[in-house]
Amino acid sequence: MKNYLQSILTASVYDVARQTPLEEAVNLSRRLNNRVLMKREDLQPVFSFKIRGAYNKISKLPAEQRERGVICSSAGNHAQGVALSAQRLGIKATIVMPRTTPAIKVNAVRNFGGRVVLHGDSYDEAKAHAEKLVAERGLTYIPPYDDPDVIAGQGTVGMEILSQHPRPIHAIFVPVGGGGLIAGIAAYVKQLRPDIRIISVEPEDAPTLERAMAAGRRVTLDEVGIFADGVAVRQIGKETFRIARELVDECMLVSTDEICAGIKDIFEDTRSVMEPAGALAVAGIKKYVEERGVRAETLVGINCGANMNFNRLGHVAERAELGEHREAVLAVTIPERPGSFREFCETIGNRSITEFNYRFADPTEAHVFAGIALNEGLNERDEVIAALRERGYPVLDLTEDEMAKVHLRHMVGGRGHNVADEVLYHVRFPERPGALLKFLRRLGKRWNISMFHYRNHGADYGRVLVGIQVPPDQRGRFRESLDKLGYPYKDETANPAYALFLS
Known part of the structure; x- marks a missing residue:
């Protein structure tokens, strides 16, 4: 030491x-x-930090090794460190990178004067090729850490x-x-x-x-x-x-x-x-x-x-x-009837909904994928779950479920079966607490929601794609309710993508 x-x-x-x-x-x-x-x-x-080790190693090479040039295998920071170090010292550098390396990193190495050789689909394949070039050309290998x-x-x-x-x-x-x-x-x-x-x-x-x-x-x-x-x-x-x-x-x-x-x-x-x-x-x-x-x-x-x-x-x-414990991801079963979404939102109080995905599948109950914003971490998540269960909602906590967070949240929905009189609307509302609940209260208990897709993406406005069962003779009154709400909306019922994938 x-x-x-x-x-x-x-x-x-x-x-x-x-x-x-x-x-x-x-x-x-x-x-x-x-x-x-x-x-x-x-x-x-x-x-x-990789520039430190790469330069210290290359700068200590004897003249004959500098003359032949250096080589490394890397898909990232070590590659850039070797390329820039060699450029500053006037030494030729060959950098072997997997073919899967993002273009931004390949271009960065080239900008630092490195000769890039793309080989293989993994780091191990790139390293093996670099070792082959060492034997063939007498290049000096610059290891990324074990030196x-x-x-x-x-x-x-x-x-x-x-x-x-x-x-x-x-x-x-x-x-x-x-x-x-x-x-x-x-x-x-x-x-x-x-x-x-x-x-x-x-x-x-x-x-x-x-x-x-x-x-x-x-x-x-x-x-x-x-x-x-x-x-x-x-x-x-x-x-x-x-x-x-x-x-x-x-x-x-x-x-x-x-x-x-x-x-x-x-x-x-x-x-x-x-x-x-x-x-x-x-x-x-x-x-x-x-x-x-x-x-x-x-x-x-x-x-x-x-x-x-x-x-x-x-x-x-x-x-x-999720990593900050500022969001809970829950699967909640609620009754399949008009007004049930509003009652669910009222149960969770003033907390913001970060995600709400649902598609009609059963005439008696609805399975909702919901994200709920938290201010106090794990304890507050427990409080939310307890409040929902006290109101009789079955709840499954998916916050730590990797499959649900990566895939399931994007797959909730699909085609509706036996959904009578469904119309599809895209609604835009200000991204602030209470705006979503205001929308649901405007619908009241008159019309049943048959599909709902919302995710907070950090924009100024939230965007909801909502399917609602509205008999033809009530659609005029439905649009009047939307007009009074004041949120911009668009009727997407005739959208060909809706017919192809959802209806």
Whole structure:
């Protein structure tokens, strides 16, 4: 470990990397009753800490290896770090990436001067091809984490934290994939400040270090989740595990919903959007505070990367409320009769409905998929369920049901069977508490709702697609009710898509 201390202190990283700020997350600190500091590695030139280890490794290569060039296999941040480091040092870099790599990352590597080779459909296939090119062309392979020079480069993050905050720190929370970042930080911090706890944070579906620590040896996971693709590694590095096993105090696992909530927390404090791996530390801090009840402590999290794919933002926004325990997802059975939707909404009180999906299927009871906004977390969810059951509604809590959250919410509905006199309307209303209930009260008990689809997407206006059983001789009065409501609406009964899929 003394060798690592010297290597970190003399690491060549600042020719290309920058000393990133250690910023207080003011809003999160207030909520958690602790001082939360974020190490902003998302502000590096490649939006990730990976530039540190890559540059430190490449800069130490002898002249003959530089002349032949370097190569790495990566689908993300390491690829960009190697490409930019090689460009600054005037070295040719070949980056092998899976063919499935998003174009934004391929283009970023090319913009940094890297020669991109697309090969295979997985990281393992890309790595095997990179090793083949090493043998054929004499290129020097730059490993992403399991190398002393890479580890030392990443360790400069720990060096900066201690210089930026010499006062007491309770714990540093570090995202873990292959282990290079946590090995470097721990090797430095534990020699100078052994009182500071080093805590690893991993996704529940990629517990590489947690499983190895439990087994006392490195293990290879059968599969890993790829939502947090920056840490989607099946086996911890050999050297990184040797260090982590000795110096890491604790391993934490967080769910996808908790990661999404972490992304939202960081955005609210910094207006920056982390990639999933970049929010692991904040998710771990929140879980640690909730489970341990610590107060008035200083907790440091590493925001390790911000290379977010734009098409993931919708998923993140949808799941963040669940990760914050600010939304309950329930399956509720209500009577199939006019006015029952209104009575259901009145039962849940002033809470906002975030989602409401239903299709007529039975003449006696209706099965509703409902999302309900919460202000006080798990206790309030229990209160809502208790209130509904007290009114006689059968309730199934789906908040933790992955299948329901990913698939079922989009599949509720389908064709109506034996739905007489149904008309279909698209209604727009202001997205504020009480607006949906006002709509339901206007319908009163005169007409039965046979289909309802609503989801709050964060826009200024909510949009409802509603099917209503209105006999032909009452349709004039029905439209008059809508006119008095004042919400813009459109009759979609003649829409060919309705005839094809719903009626």
